[in-house]
Amino acid sequence: MxxxxxxxxxxxxxxxxxxxxxxxxxxxxxxxxxxxxxxxxxxxxxxxxxxxxxxxxxxxxxxxxxxxxxxxxxxxxxxxxxxxxxxxxxxxxxxSFSLRKLSYNVVKPFLTLAFSGMFSFAAEAWSFEVTTILAGLLGTIALDSHTITLNIATFIYLSFPFAVGIATSIKVGQLIGEGKAADARRSAIVAYGVNFAVQITLIAIVWPCSRLIASLFSKDEEIVDLVASLIPLSCIFMLGDAVQANTGGALRGLGRQKLVLLLNILGFWLLAVPFGAVLAFATNIGVRGLWWGFTVGLYSAAFIGILFLVFRVNWEKEAFKAQRRIAQTSQ
CATH class of the missing domain: 1.20.1280 (Monooxygenase)
Known part of the structure; x- marks a missing residue:
């Protein structure tokens, strides 16, 4: 089927x-x-x-x-x-098409950004698929509960934090390209505030209604109980997810797709999946361990990304580099 x-x-x-x-x-x-x-x-x-x-x-x-x-x-x-x-x-x-647009100077920077961006999204998405496979090894109830909780978290993420992350990427990229470094930095900060405030509001609604939401997906009491216990964990995870969405958006707007890829590999593959698997199978917390793994991995990646934006990014220099790239590709 x-x-x-x-x-x-x-x-x-x-x-x-x-x-x-x-x-x-x-x-x-x-x-x-x-x-x-x-x-x-x-x-x-x-x-x-x-x-x-x-x-x-x-x-x-x-x-x-x-x-x-x-x-x-x-x-x-x-x-x-x-x-x-x-x-x-x-x-x-x-x-419009011309052979000049297939020149090395034009194609190379585009492919560099494209492949890094593609694999950064893939690294995140594939890690969730792996945890679904791991949840299946814990039994049908664990698998169903994990899938339901993941659907809830994904719906909330795509409804707002992901959209704000995209807006951050677009706005930061535009302002950096225009040479407005201070405005680009200000836009990133505002996006963090908006995303954080909205996510806190959504969590305040979802968390107390954990059991009600779980009952909408299943009539099996075991599944409802487990989902109701996973939703609070997913709420903690989703707050970090919102921060990571902004961090990734700002870095992509700065043309740092490769760094986003490295952060996703660190957060999801070096921390979230291994740590979650150990907790799920080596302790008695089962599928909850997978969500604790996600939480640890995502917060770690988000924290490192914020440190990079605060202490390593020279916004004026990034604007200059963007202007230079525009000049190179328009020759």
């Missing part, structure tokens, strides 16, 4: 990634709203198309991936239509 579900998602991969590229193209120019509006419209269409494929076309669960692939294609088409509509106002940055 998993394989059948997955291959039906394949047609939507290319339009999804193309949409993401176009979204980044607009975001780099402070055009955030088009991607948001298209995203909301796509979500509405996705709900309708899922109902259509699953129930009206009677495809059952296999209708969902077809609906998702169709939604991603429609999403990309809407984005292309918007870009064509705005092509005159975007003329100065509108992408």
């Amino acid at each position: 998993n394989s059948e579900f997955s291959y039906r998602l394949l047609p939507g991969l290319l339009p999804y990634y193309a949409f993401r590229v176009c979204t980044k193209f607009l975001q780099s120019q402070d055009l955030i709203l088009p991607g948001v509006i298209i995203g909301f419209l796509a979500n509405g269409f996705n709900i309708f198309s899922n109902w259509l494929f699953i129930f009206q076309f009677e495809l059952g669960v296999n209708g969902a991936p077809w609906a998702t692939s169709l939604t991603r294609a429609i999403q990309f088409i809407f984005m292309i239509l918007y870009l064509l509509w705005r092509k005159d106002s975007l003329a100065d940055t509108w992408p």
Whole structure:
């Protein structure tokens, strides 16, 4: 069933990634709203198309991936239509192809940032998959409880901290590129404050409702009890996750993707996964150990990242380096 579900998602991969590229193209120019509006419209269409494929076309669960692939294609088409509509106002940055743009001076810095950024996200995502495998070794109840808690934490993370991290990356990158070092630093500080305040508010809502939230996912009392005990741990983890989202965003805006990759390797692979595995299997705390591992690893990486931003980053020098890179790639 998993394989059948997955291959039906394949047609939507290319339009999804193309949409993401176009979204980044607009975001780099402070055009955030088009991607948001298209995203909301796509979500509405996705709900309708899922109902259509699953129930009206009677495809059952296999209708969902077809609906998702169709939604991603429609999403990309809407984005292309918007870009064509705005092509005159975007003329100065509108992408065009020439062999000169494949020169070593242009391609090398792009690939350096791209591969570091890709593997930094992969290092984080893959570590969660590994802990899911480890949770499965602890039994079905542990696996179900871990997966539910991870879904809750991911939903909260993607709802706000991740978005603020992206905004931090965009704003810091823009201001550094414009040579406004002080404004870039100020934007990063404000982002930390906003993310921290909102995350504290979300935790204050989620923590007391741990058992209620757990009961929404399962009627099995053992699973509900375990999830209710994991949610407070995940709340502690999520606070560090918000800080790490800002740290990673600021560093990416400074062009320090390689450092973000190293911090993710340290936090998730050298600390979180090994430490969590030891606690899970060598003590009697079971799956809770995996979450303590995440907490230790993430806070360690976030702390080191903040120290680097405070004591090692010369914002004026970073702005100068950005101007030099722009000059080199535009030659």
